[in-house]
Amino acid sequence: MPNEVLVLAYSGCDTCRKALKWLKEQGVAHQVRPIVDMPPTVAELEQWIPRSGVSVRKWLNTSGQSYRALGKAKVDAASDAELVSWLAADGKLVKRPVAVTGGAVLVGFQPEAWARVLTAAR
Template sequence: MSNEVLVLAYSGCSTCKNALKWLQTQGISARVRPIVDEPPTEAELAQWIDRSGLSVRKWLNTSGMSYRALGKAKVDSATDAQLRQWLAADGKLVKRPVLVDGQKVLVGFKPEAWAGHFGSRG
């Protein structure tokens, strides 16, 4: 297993900055991928959503402008396939950061969840 994790982050996101700072203090090397410039592809989402253990709807950044532009009613009536297409097309629609570490994917930054993951990483 690689010692480096992949983090999809947005440079203007304070949560992303806090997550990257947390990784650094834990001595965990991260390769940062700018989520706006390089959003997850539909193929990545197909794998990562499953690995995260979350529904595709939990991947939505519901506090962002992209979500508001779509509107709750449109999102609520969308299929999972449509949501994956929208997430792949607009990195700002994705809840961030997204951490990819081997087979495990974490969405959003919750220090306790990340600590639990890395504590059991071996």
């Protein structure tokens, strides 16, 4: 489907479950990609980060174990290219869910933003 939304989500994530429920309730066609098993590639991130309108650092799941394992100091010292490679290597490091449409990329679930972008795209 040309208007189908790709959603990168983790089944153990409450926020992801809320987002998927919201998509279903809104009738938004979507395909789910398990972010832990199939994290975004470096090439995808290089396209999606600029389209998201937020910096690569806003893509980090700062409340997760992967982030804590790296440590704030190491993350703060990392270049954007290093962060992209870490995000591509560990789907749990990515703030989720990520919704990808033809024109926009949404990071994290904010119902108002999702409604503005995803229901207008239908």
